[in-house]
Structures are given as structure tokens and as C-alpha cells.
Amino acid sequence: MAGDWPERRWDTFPPHVISEIHRAADQGLYYIRGTGAQRALPSFDDLVFLGASVSRYPLEGYRERCDTTVTIGARHASRPVELKIPITIAGMSFGALSANAKRALGLGASAMGTSTTTGDGGMTMEEREASETLVYQVLPSRYGMNPDHLRTADAIEVVVGQGAKPGGGGMLLGQKVTERVAGMRTLPAGIDQRSACRHPDWTGPDDLAIKILELREITNWEKPVYVKVGATRTQYDVALAVKAGADAVVVDGMQGGTAATQDVFIENVGIPTLPAVRLAVEALKELGVHRKVQLIVSGGIRTGADVAKALALGADAVSIGMAALMALNCNAPLYLEDYEALGARPGTCTMCQTGRCPVGVTTQDPALEARLDPEEGGRRVRNYLSTLTMECQTLARACGKSHVHNLEPEDLVALTVEAAAMAQVPLAGTGWIPGRS
Amino acid sequence: MTAETIDLDAVSVRALNRCLQGREGPVAGLRFVVTNAKGGHALAVGLTERVQVRIRGHVGYYCAGMNQLAAVTVEGNAGTGVAENMMSGAVRVTGDASQSAGASGCGGLLVIEGSASARCGIAMKGIDIVVGGSIGHMSAFMAQAGRLVVCGDAGAYLGDSIYEAELFVRGRVESLGADCVEKELGAGDACRLEALLAQAGMDGDATKFRRYGSARQLYNFRIDNAAAY
Numbered sequence: 001m002a003g004d005w006p007e008r009r010w011d012t013f014p015p016h017v018i019s020e021i022h023r024a025a026d027q028g029l030y031y032i033r034g035t036g037a038q039r040a041l042p043s044f045d046d047l048v049f050l051g052a053s054v055s056r057y058p059l060e061g062y063r064e065r066c067d068t069t070v071t072i073g074a075r076h077a078s079r080p081v082e083l084k085i086p087i088t089i090a091g092m093s094f095g096a097l098s099a100n101a102k103r104a105l106g107l108g109a110s111a112m113g114t115s116t117t118t119g120d121g122g123m124t125m126e127e128r129e130a131s132e133t134l135v136y137q138v139l140p141s142r143y144g145m146n147p148d149h150l151r152t153a154d155a156i157e158v159v160v161g162q163g164a165k166p167g168g169g170g171m172l173l174g175q176k177v178t179e180r181v182a183g184m185r186t187l188p189a190g191i192d193q194r195s196a197c198r199h200p201d202w203t204g205p206d207d208l209a210i211k212i213l214e215l216r217e218i219t220n221w222e223k224p225v226y227v228k229v230g231a232t233r234t235q236y237d238v239a240l241a242v243k244a245g246a247d248a249v250v251v252d253g254m255q256g257g258t259a260a261t262q263d264v265f266i267e268n269v270g271i272p273t274l275p276a277v278r279l280a281v282e283a284l285k286e287l288g289v290h291r292k293v294q295l296i297v298s299g300g301i302r303t304g305a306d307v308a309k310a311l312a313l314g315a316d317a318v319s320i321g322m323a324a325l326m327a328l329n330c331n332a333p334l335y336l337e338d339y340e341a342l343g344a345r346p347g348t349c350t351m352c353q354t355g356r357c358p359v360g361v362t363t364q365d366p367a368l369e370a371r372l373d374p375e376e377g378g379r380r381v382r383n384y385l386s387t388l389t390m391e392c393q394t395l396a397r398a399c400g401k402s403h404v405h406n407l408e409p410e411d412l413v414a415l416t417v418e419a420a421a422m423a424q425v426p427l428a429g430t431g432w433i434p435g436r437s
Numbered sequence: 438m439t440a441e442t443i444d445l446d447a448v449s450v451r452a453l454n455r456c457l458q459g460r461e462g463p464v465a466g467l468r469f470v471v472t473n474a475k476g477g478h479a480l481a482v483g484l485t486e487r488v489q490v491r492i493r494g495h496v497g498y499y500c501a502g503m504n505q506l507a508a509v510t511v512e513g514n515a516g517t518g519v520a521e522n523m524m525s526g527a528v529r530v531t532g533d534a535s536q537s538a539g540a541s542g543c544g545g546l547l548v549i550e551g552s553a554s555a556r557c558g559i560a561m562k563g564i565d566i567v568v569g570g571s572i573g574h575m576s577a578f579m580a581q582a583g584r585l586v587v588c589g590d591a592g593a594y595l596g597d598s599i600y601e602a603e604l605f606v607r608g609r610v611e612s613l614g615a616d617c618v619e620k621e622l623g624a625g626d627a628c629r630l631e632a633l634l635a636q637a638g639m640d641g642d643a644t645k646f647r648r649y650g651s652a653r654q655l656y657n658f659r660i661d662n663a664a665a666y
Contacts (some may be wrong), residue, residue, distance in 0.1 A: 029658065083496070111532065141560070142522060142540075142541035142560055145522050145541060145543075146524070146543075147483055147485075147503040147505065147522070147524065148505075150503070151483075172658055173658075174656075185581075186543070186562040186563060186581045187581060187600060187601075188656065190657075190659045191600075191656040191657060192656065192658050195599075196560065196579060200518075200521075200537055200540040200541050200559040200560045200578075201498075201499070201517060201518035201521045201537040201540040201541070201559075202517070202518070207498070207517065208531075210478045210497070210498040210499065211498075211499070213479050214478070214479040214482050214498070214499040214502050217450065217451065217454045217479045217483060218481050218482050218483030218502065218503055220452075220455070220458075220460065222519070243483065244494060274559050354559060373499075390452070431547065
């Protein structure tokens with residue numbers, strides 16, 4: 001009898017898959033959304049630190065200094081970037097984000113002595129004024145690309161790809177392409193803007209080397225040049241970026257966010273941040289440039305523990321995007337009726353692509369944007385960065401380190417076989433590193 | 438006024454650019470001749486002053502990249518990305534240009550007296566480009582604004598995914614890219630084209646050109662257009 005048959009979870013067709021099939025059948029187009037991968041992935045949560053004990057001794061948590069400074073770009077640049085903390089704000093565009101959000105990020109980052117980054121669409125004056133240290137992205141679209149802005153930046157980031165969509169171009173749906181956004185990008189207002197996925201004037205690593213040469217010549221060899229890649233064939237990409245002359249390499253794992261991309265792309269392309277860090281460090285060490293060419297890691301960094309683990313695996317700094325937006329109240333339980341109107345809920349909202357962000361972060365609507373006070377937002381970002389830094393220092397001191405860069409893989413063990421294999425640290429309680437011993 | 442000669446056999450590219458960028462002293466209104474270019478990359482990039490530069494010989498990648506106000510002439514062929522992201526001023530190549538000529542250019546005038554390779558005017562954002570010969574495939578890809586004038590033929594997929602740029606071709610177009618269509622060449626268009634040809638120093642009857650632009654059918658996602666993407 002059917003009524004006696006117990007309800008059983010359907011692993012092949014869970015509710016969200018069934019819902020997506022219904023939506024696709026209705027609309028005939030892939031689903032576009034914001035934020036990053038939602039699937040469960042091996043992550044820094046799968047690693048733990050081995051705090052000091054008899055064989056190691058810790059630093060006093062509230063007395064002994066644990067330094068957090070980092071210098072980026074001394075390989076070739078005459079004016080490297082000096083940061084007080086190893087946590088930077090990732091590139092996010094004005095257009096995807098409101099001007100208030102960009103300004104808040106700049107204020108918060110500046111208060112903590114770190115950098116923020118422009119995005120597709122160029123540099124806004126609000127952002128430049130609010131950011132003590134501003135990294136200027138050179139993207140495939142070249143939207144808003146301006147040599148005057150290049151010269152006023154503190155560093156240059158050549159974007160090859162991003163973790164949410166390695167191999168894909170940007171996307172900004174028409175509802176966010178206002179007159180101001182369109183004007184900065186030399187596009188008609190209201191169109192669904194599709195960015196190119198390849199740079200218009202270089203294709204491979206040999207060309208990239210010449211491109212970097214040109215950027216250095218234009219900016220008098222003063223500014224560090226970063227190369228940002230989405231995490232895929234990380235070991236090769238990092239090595240080629242170094243060969244092309246990068247001062248720093250930014251590796252963005254698949255947990256990294258986006259303002260609008262196909263869901264199928266976000267969830268199925270790229271590798272998690274955890275193995276990406278290790279692969280990048282291996283490439284730098286193989287070339288003898290680890291700590292000379294800085295490694296900045298992004299994609300799903302949320303806590304000081306994530307920061308500390310990335311640094312312990314060999315990163316020089318991390319970059320945060322989505323978490324910084326959450327500090328600005330992304331997904332906060334405010335304006336509930338507006339979440340409902342989007343068919344979303346606080347805590348699981350990924351509706352950045354709609355331009356109807358209830359908390360004023362990913363919108364160009366003046367009324368919604370007004371909900372985000374940039375001064376208050378800047379304070380929240382500062383607080384969040386400060387918390388991450390103190391958490392990272394707490395863990396570093398527990399491991400006996402007087403600088404967060406002294407954390408090392410030897411301080412870590414993995415809780416899962418997968419994480420042990422990806423990070424190449426021992427499975428907890430064993431000396432076993434899959435693939436090595 | 439006599440021109441100052443900068444010999445790249447004697448000084449570095451770094452020294453050349455520092456000089457032309459005015460980092461060693463004011464250069465506005467001055468004329469320079471660069472010799473022994475020998476295909477060097479990133480020559481005369483990032484210029485910001487009304488300076489005249491003649492480069493004797495072929496140049497490599499990104500010559501006159503991001504130019505502002507300066508007038509740069511290459512007496513020879515140019516490598517990839519000549520005048521890329523140019524903002525203003527004038528760049529002239531007396532020979533041929535490699536791929537991505539004028540890529541992402543925002544303003545100013547790029548004249549190529551010979552032919553240009555693939556992706557000429559890719560992602561152009563307001564620059565005017567006049568080519569005396571022919572251009573390669575995928576030219577004016579995602580061209581956003583400005584004018585691309587081709588006195589010879591155009592390769593395949595001209596103007597693919599074009600936005601608001603205008604394309605004028607006198608010869609044969611191998612094929613048009615997605616959303617690029619032929620448009621009427623009105624009297625006003627011919628008049629504007631004639632002025633641009635004159636500015637570029639090119640002879641020709643503007644009425645012999647055909648005009649292309651965006652059908653504006655792909656500006657917003659529609660399921661009916663899925664096959665075009």
C-alpha cells in the first residue's frame with residue numbers, strides 16, 4: 001500500500017534540483033545569481049592547529065607582540081604596498097555594488113591600514129577618496145579603463161579570472177546598468193552587460209609579460225603589478241604569472257563570490273581554495289620566489305581561523321569579498337518584506353543580480369542604497385577586519401609565533417582524508433599525508 | 438623647431454618613455470625622432486602631453502598605448518595592440534598593424550595606412566580608426582563606441598556583439614558577426630565620413646562605403662536569441 005511506504009530523501013533529486021528543473025522548463029534559460037558556490041566543499045574548516053604544549057611554547061595572548069604587517073610588490077615596484085594587516089578587500093565593481101558600499105569598504109579598509117580594490121567598470125572618485133591604498137584592476141572588458149586612474153592607484157591588478165567563474169566574463173543585468181554605471185562603461189543604459197572573458201590585446205603568458213611591461217612603463221615602475229587568477233590549474237597559472245613578471249599573484253578559489261553568473265558555472269568550475277593555496281605555494285617554491293612574489297588568497301575567507309590557515313599554508317595575505325559585504329549587512333535580517341518580494345530570505349539570499357538588494361549593498365536604486373550609510377558601513381568593516389586580525393593573532397600566538405607569517409604547515413593537521421590530501425598536511429592523529437607517505 | 442633624436446641603441450625604453458612622459462622635464466610642444474626602434478615593445482606609452490613623436494622603423498607590442506594628447510607616427514609596421522586604450526591624440530602607422538589595433542580605445546584618431554590584422558578595434562570605446570587597407574577577422578568585436586573605417590576589405594565576423602560603434606567598409610565584408618547589420622549610409626553619414634577620411638589624410642569617395650552597426654537585438658537576454666550567443 002502506497003500510504004504505508006515511508007517518505008525517503010531523494011538524493012538524486014533533492015528539492016532544490018527539482019525546483020531548478022521546473023524553473024528551467026518554464027524559462028528556457030540558465031539561472032543567473034549572485035554570491036559563490038553553495039555546495040559543500042573541503043575547506044579550511046577541515047584543518048585544525050596544533051597549539052603549543054610541551055614540545056613548543058606559546059606567546060602570551062595579551063602581552064607578547066604578534067605582528068601582522070605585510071609588504072606586497074617589492075620584487076619590481078619602487079613603491080610596494082605596505083599593509084598593517086594581511087587581509088585585503090577584493091575587487092568588486094561599482095555597478096555590482098552601490099557607491100555607498102564601495103565607499104564603506106574603502107573607509108573600513110583604510111581604518112585598518114589595508115587595501116581595497118576597484119572592479120569591472122573602473123574607479124569612482126568616492127572609492128579613491130575613501131581608500132588610503134587602492135588596487136586598480138585591469139580587466140578583460142577594460143570598462144572605465146583610464147590611464148589617469150592607473151597612475152593614481154597604489155597597485156595594479158591584471159585580472160585573468162575569478163574563482164566564481166574561471167574562464168567566464170562578467171555580467172551585469174540591465175536593472176543595475178543605470179545612467180552613471182553605463183556612462184562609466186561607455187554602454188547604453190539598461191542593457192544586460194556582458195563582459196569579455198579574454199583580454200582584448202593579449203592572449204598567453206608571453207603576451208602578458210609584455211602587457212605588464214607596458215603597465216610598468218606607463219606608471220614609471222612605481223606600482224606593484226598583481227595577476228589574479230581563478231583557481232583551476234593553479235600550479236601552472238601561478239608559475240606563468242611569475243614568469244610574466246607579476247609582483248604578486250592573487251588566487252581566488254571557487255568559493256569566491258560574483259555579482260551575477262550562471263549557477264551552473266559557480267557550482268561546477270574551479271577548485272576549492274584549500275588545495276589552491278597549497279598548489280600556488282608549491283609553484284612559488286619551485287621557482288624560488290616564495291615570499292618574494294606575494295601570494296594573496298581569496299574565496300570563502302570568513303574568520304580569523306581561515307586567515308591563519310591560509311597564511312600557515314604559505315599565503316602572504318588573504319582577500320575578502322562576500323564576507324566584507326556581509327559586514328555591511330548583506331543577508332542581515334532587516335527589511336524582511338523586501339527579501340520576501342525577491343523570493344529570498346536573510347541567510348540564504350543570493351539575489352545580487354536583481355539590483356534589489358534589501359540592505360543597499362548590491363544595488364543602484366537610490367532608495368535602497370540610502371539604507372547603507374557609508375560611515376556606519378565603514379565602521380562595521382573596520383570592526384570585522386579588526387576581529388579577523390585578532391582571531392588570527394590568537395591562533396598564531398597559541399602556536400608560538402611572533403608574526404602571523406611564521407605560521408607554517410607543520411602547525412596544521414587535517415580532520416578529513418580529503419583535506420589532508422588537498423592541503424598536504426597529516427591526517428590528525430597520524431603522520432599520513434595522502435599521496436606522499 | 439628641430440626635433441630631438443632619441444637613439445634606442447644608446448638609451449633604454451625606460452629612458453625613452455620617461456623623457457616622452459615629461460618625467461625628465463617639460464615636453465609639451467616638442468618634437469622627437471626615435472631611431473633604432475627595432476621592434477621594441479611599449480614604446481611611447483602613457484604619453485600625456487602635446488608632443489610629436491616620429492618612430493623610425495617597426496615597433497613591437499602596445500606602441501603609443503593609452504596615449505593622451507600626443508601625436509605619434511610609426512614609420513613602419515606596428516605589433517599587437519598599437520594605441521591600445523588610447524584616450525586622445527593621434528597615432529599613425531605608415532605600414533601594417535598586427536592584431537588588436539586600437540583595442541579598447543576611448544578617443545583620438547588611429548590611422549593605419551596599410552592593413553590591420555585580426556581584432557582591429559576590439560572593444561573600442563570612442564576611438565576613431567581609419568585603415569587604408571584591409572582588416573582581419575573578429576574586428577570591432579564588442580565595439581562600444583567610435584568609428585572604424587576600412588578602405589579595403591573586412592574579415593569574417595565583423596562587429597560581432599557590437600554595441601554603439603559605427604563601421605564603414607569600402608570593400609568586401611567576408612561576414613558579419615552576431616547582431617551586426619548593414620545600415621543605410623545617409624547623406625549626413627557620408628558627410629561625417631568624408632570629414633574623418635580627410636582628417637586621416639585618406640583619399641576616397643565617402644559614398645562608396647557601406648555602413649554597419651548594431652541591430653540592438655542582443656542587448657537584453659531573451660530566450661528567442663539563445664542561438665545567437
